[in-house]
Amino acid sequence: MTDIFYETITPNRHLPFRLLIHDNGVAHRVLSHWHHSFEIAYVITGENTNFTVNGQHFDQSKGEVVVINPYEVHRLDLPTDHKRVALTVMLPNDILTASNIAIETHIQNRIPNDTQLQGYFNTLYQTTRHPATTGTQAEQIGLVYLILSDLVTHYSQADATKRTPHYSAQMDHLSPVITWIDRHYQEKITVEKLAGIANLSASYFAHLFQKYLNQSPLVYVTSRRLLAAEKQLLTTSDSLEAIAFTTGFPNVKALNVAFKHHFSQSPNQYRLTHQ
Known part of the structure; x- marks a missing residue:
């Protein structure tokens, strides 16, 4: 997921x-x-x-x-x-x-x-x-x-x-990181940076994130960027270069690869079929 x-x-x-x-x-x-x-x-x-x-x-x-x-x-x-x-x-x-x-x-x-x-x-x-x-x-x-x-x-x-109190405690531990990603996904993000926000070691933070959200921290970051890119594709006429820049992808190629892997269409194809 x-x-x-x-x-x-x-x-x-x-x-x-x-x-x-x-x-x-x-x-x-x-x-x-x-x-x-x-x-x-x-x-x-x-x-x-x-x-x-x-x-x-x-x-x-x-x-x-x-x-x-x-x-x-x-x-x-x-x-x-x-x-x-x-x-x-x-x-x-x-x-x-x-x-x-x-x-x-x-x-x-x-x-x-x-x-x-x-x-x-x-x-x-x-x-x-x-x-x-x-x-x-x-x-x-x-x-x-x-x-x-x-x-x-x-x-x-x-x-x-029966397992919810422990589960909710762990999710509460992760939620400040999720909130931070939601506000800063345009920036360069590392696991070490996210672990610091959670006051955990990088290895334990990555383990916790994978266990409770079923994905790695950086996969989550990419997903959040794709969500923003999808919205811009459907609501603006911005170029792919502009969308890549404003959503945290290093270049158009990286946006294309991630977008096609997730949506099974290139950004341009997706824009044409969903607008």
């Missing part, structure tokens, strides 16, 4: 969580990533196809709730589907703390047919069709707390968390 990155959850304005609506039907790729908190996905119409959670591949159908627990690696690769309407709720740790929910709590990943949860999500979606007033936002907050309460009450799996 060569495309995992860490994501920080930034709440919507005036809401204590991040609420995303997916209803434009366009193809959409979310590369493999993880974060410290819960992510909850729900499909109102259509499907979320090509969902992967911790290596398990499936299609999320209408009315199904999918819960991504803290530190679970996940990705999504959606084709064009103008019938698809879906919601994603991303919960920062502040909500968990305020609700006395431990980050070690593990919730069942797939919940296919809970009418109570379906009602909450359908109502939540309807609130997004209304003007963003204080009353609407209060209703959205209340609904998300009801969803979270229902999930923890009926679908938490205590037995599945």
Whole structure:
């Protein structure tokens, strides 16, 4: 696995969580990533196809709730589907703390047919069709707390968390490094530099990174650079020379080799077929 990155959850304005609506039907790729908190996905119409959670591949159908627990690696690769309407709720740790929910709590990943949860999500979606007033936002907050309460009450799996405290401690050890890479991937980066940020020896840091993120530190750096390069290819008309320079690749040849290995297309081919 060569495309995992860490994501920080930034709440919507005036809401204590991040609420995303997916209803434009366009193809959409979310590369493999993880974060410290819960992510909850729900499909109102259509499907979320090509969902992967911790290596398990499936299609999320209408009315199904999918819960991504803290530190679970996940990705999504959606084709064009103008019938698809879906919601994603991303919960920062502040909500968990305020609700006395431990980050070690593990919730069942797939919940296919809970009418109570379906009602909450359908109502939540309807609130997004209304003007963003204080009353609407209060209703959205209340609904998300009801969803979270229902999930923890009926679908938490205590037995599945036995290894989570140690696992989360190691991920917490690595997350400052991931954050630093996210901000400095354009620079020249060495394992020794990253190990210094983690206050570890280079050899132990590389071992820890490989064990918990299933890839070497420098492979991760390349993946982060490729993510930035992909975005620039699709959203700008910048030359490959400019993209290579601004994303940390030493030259266009290095960008071409890494990009083709990862996406099975050259950057120019990818730009032509995806714009």
